[in-house]
Amino acid sequence: MPLTDAQRAEIEAHARESASTRRPTVTALEEMLFRAFPVLDHGFVRVVDYMGDDSAVVQAARVSYGRGTRKVSEDAGLIRYLMRHRHSTPFEMCEIKFHIKLPIFIARQWIRHRTANVNEYSARYSILDREFYLPSPEHMAVQSASNRQGRGGILDPAAAEDVLRLLRDDAIRCYDTYESLLDTDAGPGLARELARMNLTLNTYTQWYWKVDLHNLMHFLSLRIDPHAQYEIRAYAEVMLDILRAWVPVTAAAFTEYRVGAVTFSASMLSVLRRMLAGEAVTQAESGLSRREWDEFQASLNG
Amino acid sequence: MPLTDAQRAEIEAHARESASTRRPTVTALEEMLFRAFPVLDHGFVRVVDYMGDDSAVVQAARVSYGRGTRKVSEDAGLIRYLMRHRHSTPFEMCEIKFHIKLPIFIARQWIRHRTANVNEYSARYSILDREFYLPSPEHMAVQSASNRQGRGGILDPAAAEDVLRLLRDDAIRCYDTYESLLDTDAGPGLARELARMNLTLNTYTQWYWKVDLHNLMHFLSLRIDPHAQYEIRAYAEVMLDILRAWVPVTAAAFTEYRVGAVTFSASMLSVLRRMLAGEAVTQAESGLSRREWDEFQASLNG
Amino acid sequence: MPLTDAQRAEIEAHARESASTRRPTVTALEEMLFRAFPVLDHGFVRVVDYMGDDSAVVQAARVSYGRGTRKVSEDAGLIRYLMRHRHSTPFEMCEIKFHIKLPIFIARQWIRHRTANVNEYSARYSILDREFYLPSPEHMAVQSASNRQGRGGILDPAAAEDVLRLLRDDAIRCYDTYESLLDTDAGPGLARELARMNLTLNTYTQWYWKVDLHNLMHFLSLRIDPHAQYEIRAYAEVMLDILRAWVPVTAAAFTEYRVGAVTFSASMLSVLRRMLAGEAVTQAESGLSRREWDEFQASLNG
Amino acid sequence: MPLTDAQRAEIEAHARESASTRRPTVTALEEMLFRAFPVLDHGFVRVVDYMGDDSAVVQAARVSYGRGTRKVSEDAGLIRYLMRHRHSTPFEMCEIKFHIKLPIFIARQWIRHRTANVNEYSARYSILDREFYLPSPEHMAVQSASNRQGRGGILDPAAAEDVLRLLRDDAIRCYDTYESLLDTDAGPGLARELARMNLTLNTYTQWYWKVDLHNLMHFLSLRIDPHAQYEIRAYAEVMLDILRAWVPVTAAAFTEYRVGAVTFSASMLSVLRRMLAGEAVTQAESGLSRREWDEFQASLNG
Structure with a gap:
């Protein structure tokens, strides 16, 4: 369960606030706002803010004085054209901000996407929670024989059980040590920036991650791919659903011309x-x- | 006068739309939204959309579940601390989108700021308006003797008058040629992407320009500097007023620690x-x- | 003719210098170094420096302690694999620096590629040369009827002659005015940053442009496309030849998997x-x- | 000791290669090339390639046809001017490529500098070495009372001894588990992309890191600051020495106008x-x- 009662209360208090705006507003996304969509065993994805909608893409492509939209079919045609011909700048005109909780080893993959803004919870400054990712049995697989960076068959239940126990024991033991290193009474009160080095890479971290629509789709196209590691794909799939709620016309064009497309040499x-x-x-x-x-x-x- | 009646009507229609949102909303900026603030003789700056406010900076710095704000003085203290110590990532969590009309030679300076998103009106695709920048007499200055990239004293009125006439005549003549080149009846109907090469650099262009708060302040700190060219400074000053309306606490810290600050070697x-x-x-x-x-x-x- | 005698002498003096290095060195590119390859009527492309070669891509992909190369066929296979699966980071490990002279309206297209380093000749600081692009008759085309941002058929010789005269006359007249505005004896000695606004968009500018191999290929894939404007394509074609001399294995993979490839929705x-x-x-x-x-x-x- | 005999041999074979080049070459840096400068207990910094020198900054600032240099004092004056007035683009014209071995928790700080190119050793694809960072006693400090993200006083020897033992034991135990998870004979042969999650954050990783001179100095100015975490500062100090060998004039200006400078509000x-x-x-x-x-x-x- 990803949220404590205190966190839930904070989110709900925030979600109750409401104001009138003249900015483009997307009802379907407003309803999702702030909600923590669970991913993996303790992670989540929350939309914290957004800018623009499908028609903002059209408006920028036309450099309009007003809303810039015409007939629905004409706007959709323009969006499909922009997507097909990789005219990326109009899609950069929308922006979305997420709050994401994820295991550190996945955060390390994710951060490689440089064209985004990030504020991560600082373990120099604060103390991380006792939460670590433990894969469920159906995701525990052997090293692939054919693909050096992939998974092969699923472990049998007994082996999976063993792996799980080993992962859990080490994570707990490392976290216990971390806590005792930080302890200013019974322990040495070690600096946080040092103590954190004892944590395992499946410990959860969290961050605010803000990205424009073009770069979000680039991230998704790489990370919902079957070759992506399952654990990051799980996040990408939740975010693809959010994309569909936010900018349905763009999301449909994305599915048609990117996700479902194939490049032949x-x-x-x-x-x-x-x-x-x-x-x-x-x-x-x-x-x-x-x-x-x-x-x-x-x-x-x- | 920067706007035609048709443009004004488009803007007003857009501005009348309103919706309820749970996103952070800034009343002072909502009132400015879509309005064309005039700059130079035919240019303008319009805010088309925005994401976040002062408290979004605080929220990201704290990686909060809720609004993330505490006492007003504590939040302001945090923002001042972040500004003073150049912790830039929390300021990247706010975003603003402008529609700007500006002379091409200023657009060429402006575009050097690479960390922004841009959609420019395309002269390959469309026909530019008959509008060019002509400096007012008080901004017509001789080459500086001491600073190789600056202005010295103001021209005397007669000389300024001469300069103005020369600039106007050449711009008009070039635009007339441009129109006749494009003409498909009396003229050759030359491709737009070619005909545009005959325009002078003071012709106005326009673009949608979207930037995060950190990079906006970086742009402003360079462009409101007395050493910046007057014509771009004129835009920066209007945008600084917008900054003050949007994020007053951040803008005050920006004035204190950046604009009014001095670095000693x-x-x-x-x-x-x-x-x-x-x-x-x-x-x-x-x-x-x-x-x-x-x-x-x-x-x-x- | 793109070079004066003084410029030619400067280049030759530079080219005569030679030193011993332990860095990866590409003989074919060393021979091209500093040479001005002509483009359009007064433009050029010169390679001023470079870092890395095909094997630097392999070395980075393998995070090697040494040269990192194996059998030639194995290295080529790795490069092809990286290109096919859009693993872009190893290609970012090579870098090239160009000196380019080009018309301003093309520079404005070019600069939209943000992931490069640029130092442009400053018309705030210096005086531009009396050189402007005039298309040759076979590139003077009417506006396309089917493609709003393209060219249709070629102008007939008489019409092309007319267009050429109009373009030349306006460019010369504007440049004459520019010179007289700058004149400190007979003219007002107007500040350079102001006088430049009178130049036409076909005036030549020049810059140093530095880019990594991945982003160079991205630029090339967009700009050697038949839909790109002829004038920028002319530069891209010269640069593609340079690419082939510099990193032949990568260039072959680029041709196979990018330039010659097709994406189906x-x-x-x-x-x-x-x-x-x-x-x-x-x-x-x-x-x-x-x-x-x-x-x-x-x-x-x- | 950071290198195995095999790695040392690979480096030496690479270092013996030599070629003639017409590119700018820096003797002092050539001598450092490929050498592993030790940092922390198992880390290192190696320069693998570079582009440009002090005069390349000058050449780009002047957009020269030749070498672009004048009198030594004039060139130094220009570099100091550029540094003082934060004209960053000429410094972007030099590039350097490092091979760096560093603990994962430091890699996570480092990667936040987005304007660099990175190829990290992949633990999805390969198996990490049994090497983890263990701080020496003089760097083991308690949490600072005044600075929430800093260190206070040094631990007493007995406490430091205890901490060291805890860190070492957990790291070894986690690495043992990692190895047994990967084992295809006695163990389950778990996929590498999963097994790695059991490693502690002080495990060493390595990467190729390439950056331009401007962004390198930005990185250094933040990371040699006394407020930076000691472990990353240790890398920055070695890299500052490399900077001084590579571009001595720029490095002197950097010390004068950036590192030794102070900003007053x-x-x-x-x-x-x-x-x-x-x-x-x-x-x-x-x-x-x-x-x-x-x-x-x-x-x-x-």
Whole structure:
């Protein structure tokens, strides 16, 4: 359970406030505002603020004096055109701010996306909570044999149970040490910036993360990919739902032209043309490597 | 006069819309929203959208579950602390979006600030208006003798009159040619992306410009400086007023710790210490160059 | 002719210097170093410095202690893999620095690529040369009827002659005025930062432009596209040749997986599958808009 | 000891290679190239490549055709001017690439500097070494009473001994578990991307980190500050020595105008003026808060 009663009360107090604004407002997103959507065992994603909507994309693309919108179909057509031709600047005109709780080893992957604003909870300044990520059995998998950075089959229940126990024991023991190092009575009262080094990488941290719509979609396109690590994909999936509520037209174009799209290399394209002309091309005749051939087949078969 | 009746009507229609929101809302800025604040002879600055307020800075610095604010004085103290110690990330948590009309040669200076999002009116796609910047007589100055990139004294009225006429005539002539090049009946119907090359650099362009609060202050600190070119400073001054309406506590700290602050070099600091100890230091004894000595004196004398 | 004798002498003096280094060095690029490759009528591209080579990409991807390279085929395979799967960070480990002379209206397009370092010749500080871009007849085209931001057919010779005369006359007249405004004897000695506003947008400027290999390829992929404006494409083509000399393996992968590749949307992909299954799909049955259908056909037909 | 024999041999093989280049070359830095400068107990900093030197800053500021340098004193004067007036773009024209080994909790601080290129050793793909940071006794300090994110006094030897033992035991135990989780014979052969979550935050990681000269100095100015955490300051100090070897003129200006400089707020400046006029100002009369008064006094007293 990701929230304490005190936290829940704080969120609810905030959510009760309301004001009148002349800014673009999205009803579906207003309803989601501040709510903690659970991810993994202790993490969450909350939308804390947003700027703009689908029509703000249109307005910026047209550099309008007013709302800048025309017929609904025309606006949707423009958004689809911008997405298809990778005109990214109009999508940069919307912005969203999240409060996210996530394990440190996932935070380390996430932070590699540099075009975002971040304020992380500081363990130099404050004390982290006793919370660490423990994968559920269906996500505990062996190292993939074919993909050096991926997972293979699921562990059998007994092995998963063992792994879980090892992870939990080490995390607890490290956190206990952390607490005793910080202790100013019974312990040495070690500086926080030092004591934190004893925590394990599955300890939860949290941050405010603010990003524009273009860079959010770039993040999502990489992180909802089946090759992304499951633990970050779990966050991306929740955020994709939020995207759909916030900017439904943009989200539909994103699904059509990015998530569901496939890029064929020059060589794949030439194989494709031979196939469409009726030729039965084999890997050997294709000029593609075995690996690329497999990727090509996977794309064609869906 | 920067706006046509049609533009004014578009803006007013947009401004009449209103909705209820749970997001942080700033009454003083809501009242300014969409309004075109005139700058130079045909330019303007309009706020089109914004995200966050003073307390959003505090909220992010504290990575809060709720609004994150405490006593007013405590929040102001935190904002002053963050500004003084150049903790910039909490200020990145607010965002503002402007619609700006400005001469092209100023747009070329402005765009050098890379950490912003921009959608410019495209002269490949559309036709620019017949509007060009003509400086008023009190801003027409000779090349500075001492500062290779600055202005010296004001031109005498007759000379200013001559300059104005030359600038106006060339701009009009070039725009007339531009129009005739584009003309598909009487003229060749030249492609827009080519015809635009005939315009002069004082022609007005416009763009949507979106930036976070930290980078806005960085822009302002450079562009309200007396060494900045007058024409961009005119925009910065209007935007500083908007900053004060939007985030008054942050704006006060910005004035105190950035705009009104002075940085002394290591050598200046050591001269200062000798002066405070009662020594009457001359430039010759200071170890400072003549130029640095003058800058130092100017800082001390205010 | 883009260079004066004095400039040529400066370049040659620089090019004669030579030193021994332990850094990765690329012979083919060393030979190109400092040379001005002409572009358009007065522009050029010069490589002024570079960091890294193909094996620096491999070295960074492997976070090596030494050179990090293995068999040539293995290294090429890794580079192809990184390109195919858009692992961009290893390509960011190489850097190149250009000196470029280009018309201002093209500089305005170019500068929109924000992830680069730029030092432009300052017209606040210095006086621009009397040089402006005048398109050659084969590049003078009418506005496209189908594409609002493109060119249609070429002007007939007489019309092109007229356009050329108009462009040349206006540019010369504006430059004459610029000079007379700056004149401190016969003219008012107007500040440079003001006088420059009278120049036309085809006046040449120049800058140092430094970019990493990943962002250079991103720039090139957008600007060698047939939809890019011819005048910027002319620069991109020269730079693509430089890329091939500098990092031949990366450049080959770039051609295979980016320049020569095609992205099909989710709907196009499903049409493709029907076609491969033997169905003769028409636009009406495809679910694609007329415009997308045409793009789809164009991709398939090459 | 940070290097194995195999790593040392790899580095030495790389260092023996040498070529002739026409690029700017810095003898003092060439001699440092590839060498691992030790930091903390197992970390290091190595320069792997660089682009440019002091004169490249000058060359870019002047947008030169040749080397762009004049008299040594004139070039130094220009560099000092650029530094004093925060003209940052000419400094962006030099670039340096490091290979750095550092504890993960320091890597997490470091990565917050977003304007750099990074390739980190991937624990999804590879197995991390059994190496963790253990502070030496003189760096083990209690939590500061006055500064919520700093250290106070040093632990007494017995307490330091205890802390050390706790840190070491937990790190070893967690690493043992990590290894057994990865084990495909005796253990479950858990996926690497999962097993790594069991490591403690003092485990060493490594990365290639590439940055331009301007952003390197920004990083250094923040991280050699006495308020920076000791462990990252240790890296910054080694890198400052490298800076001095690479660009001695720029490094001297950096020391004078950035590291050794002090910024006074508007209120401090007005107190300073009263003091220089002979007034004996007390905190009570100064208008400064106690905390700001203390900072002010500290600056004046050096």
